[in-house]
Amino acid sequence: MTYPQNVTSLLEVRRPSLSPMLIERDRAVSCAALADEAARVASGLAALGVRAGDRVALWMPNVPAWIALFFACARLGAIAVSMNTRFRNHEVADIVRRSGAKVLAYWPGFHGIDFAGILNRCDADALQHLETIIVYREPDDAPAGEALTGQRIVAYATLASAPPHTGPLAGSDAGCVIFTTSGTTKAPKFVLHDQAHVIAHAVEVARAFRLDDEAVMLLAPPLCGVYGFCCLMAALAAGRPLVMRPAWDPALAARDIVAHGVTHFNATDEAIHQLLQQSDAPVPFPSVRFAGFAAFNPAHGDIVERAAARGLRIVGLYGTSEIQALLARQSEDAPVAERARAGGALTGTGARVRARDPQSGRVLPHGEAGELEFLAPGSRMVGYFGDTEATAAAFTADGYYRSGDLGYATGDRGFVFLARMGDSLRLGGFLVSPAEIEDVLLQMPGIDGCQVVGVEHAGALRPVAFVTLRPGAALDE
Numbered sequence: 001m002t003y004p005q006n007v008t009s010l011l012e013v014r015r016p017s018l019s020p021m022l023i024e025r026d027r028a029v030s031c032a033a034l035a036d037e038a039a040r041v042a043s044g045l046a047a048l049g050v051r052a053g054d055r056v057a058l059w060m061p062n063v064p065a066w067i068a069l070f071f072a073c074a075r076l077g078a079i080a081v082s083m084n085t086r087f088r089n090h091e092v093a094d095i096v097r098r099s100g101a102k103v104l105a106y107w108p109g110f111h112g113i114d115f116a117g118i119l120n121r122c123d124a125d126a127l128q129h130l131e132t133i134i135v136y137r138e139p140d141d142a143p144a145g146e147a148l149t150g151q152r153i154v155a156y157a158t159l160a161s162a163p164p165h166t167g168p169l170a171g172s173d174a175g176c177v178i179f180t181t182s183g184t185t186k187a188p189k190f191v192l193h194d195q196a197h198v199i200a201h202a203v204e205v206a207r208a209f210r211l212d213d214e215a216v217m218l219l220a221p222p223l224c225g226v227y228g229f230c231c232l233m234a235a236l237a238a239g240r241p242l243v244m245r246p247a248w249d250p251a252l253a254a255r256d257i258v259a260h261g262v263t264h265f266n267a268t269d270e271a272i273h274q275l276l277q278q279s280d281a282p283v284p285f286p287s288v289r290f291a292g293f294a295a296f297n298p299a300h301g302d303i304v305e306r307a308a309a310r311g312l313r314i315v316g317l318y319g320t321s322e323i324q325a326l327l328a329r330q331s332e333d334a335p336v337a338e339r340a341r342a343g344g345a346l347t348g349t350g351a352r353v354r355a356r357d358p359q360s361g362r363v364l365p366h367g368e369a370g371e372l373e374f375l376a377p378g379s380r381m382v383g384y385f386g387d388t389e390a391t392a393a394a395f396t397a398d399g400y401y402r403s404g405d406l407g408y409a410t411g412d413r414g415f416v417f418l419a420r421m422g423d424s425l426r427l428g429g430f431l432v433s434p435a436e437i438e439d440v441l442l443q444m445p446g447i448d449g450c451q452v453v454g455v456e457h458a459g460a461l462r463p464v465a466f467v468t469l470r471p472g473a474a475l476d477e
Contacts, residue, residue, distance in 0.1 A: 003203050007074040007195045008169050011035040014239045023243045024064055038071035044159025045072055048132050052077030057101040059083040061110055061246040062223050065136050077170030081178045082224040089118045093126035105134035109141030119147040172196035179226050179321045190385035191321040201324045201379035202233035208347040211238035218265035219244040230325040250274035257285050266292040269300040283311030292317040304340040316342045318417050323376040323401050342417035348378040353415045355408050372407040373400035446473030
């Protein structure tokens with residue numbers, strides 16, 4: 001399969017199309033308009049001194065300006081650093097400092113968040129490389145305070161009104177986006193992807209998820225995460241419209257699905273639960289052909305059955321920042337229990353999966369649980385930005401990515417995810433996910449909730465279950 005030469009060409013090849021590329025708050029944006037805005041913003045960034053390899057932090061929600069800024073960076077070979085709008089001063093300061101971001105863009109009118117105040121509370125040393133702050137505004141925005149951190153302030157509208165950039169385009173090996181991993185006990189890592197792998201993965205997802213000439217995709221997750229970003233890039237690779245709003249609103253999302261004939265979307269279990277609550281119709285979303293979900297809320301363990309009862313066949317997905325989201329998906333034709341699992345068939349044509357025993361180092365036979373390892377030549381990261389040691393540790397000698405996830409392979413190109421390795425228990429010599437035990441206990445009469453943990457007892461690790469009971473139930477151990 002051949003891929004476009006660089007990220008910019010994804011837009012340029014679709015430029016002549018008359019169909020909308022984005023439907024943003026019911027406003028249609030053509031590919032030509034988006035490509036033109038990105039070229040103008042690129043020229044504006046270049047005038048600010050942004051060059052190949054420089055980092056530009058995007059601290060913005062799902063608006064076309066986020067996309068234009070990303071493609072503007074890609075034209076120049078600069079790297080967009082994705083930042084969640086929920087981040088506060090310690091997170092913002094850490095990301096800006098360690099990424100060495102030269103420019104930061106934000107929307108002060110979004111959701112009443114005090115972005116300027118957050119920046120003002122950042123340690124000055126963390127902002128030492130930051131030269132320019134880009135302020136995005138919309139016509140109805142109320143006046144908002146500005147950051148007083150000493151950086152040059154530039155309106156996004158000024159960049160978007162510059163002459164289009166006509167210089168040479170960055171190559172396919174240029175870094176283009178950084179995602180931050182979730183940091184719990186350690187600082188988040190910066191996952192860097194280049195243009196070639198972003199393109200290859202997007203094209204493969206468009207093919208595997210069957211984004212055909214009739215497809216319309218709803219953007220549910222935020223663009224600042226790899227989940228939402230991969231939805232965006234797949235829609236662009238397929239040349240199909242992406243329906244989007246700045247933030248998730250289940251009532252508006254349900255309206256958009258019906259109004260715009262959405263055929264595809266990917267979301268969390270919580271978002272799908274909220275969607276189903278928006279209508280009393282037996283089949284509220286008849287246009288939807290594919291819906292993928294990521295499970296985050298144990299309270300929605302029956303979401304696949306509940307959705308199926310309303311005519312919505314949802315399937316489990318899998319992905320990580322390091323090898324991109326939508327890496328695998330379950331089949332819509334699979335039984336409910338199988339569709340509820342994270343994992344499935346790998347998206348990339350050259351991708352492979354295996355499980356390894358982390359203690360012995362032995363590659364395990366299919367069906368036996370261990371640490372999942374992925375060979376993902378079309379979607380793997382360049383590495384962890386600024387951390388060569390962690391990058392080397394993330395891959396095996398033969399190029400497989402060590403996921404840190406517990407699961408088992410069902411074949412060379414299929415697998416089931418069970419839990420994070422840190423959450424797993426080794427019982428009787430086998431790695432076991434606490435969720436497997438919890439699922440059994442939750443089937444017992446009277447048990448409403450369950451959490452299983454490992455406790456050392458008499459020299460061995462034992463699973464201990466904490467349960468909550470349904471009203472009126474009595475516990476019989």
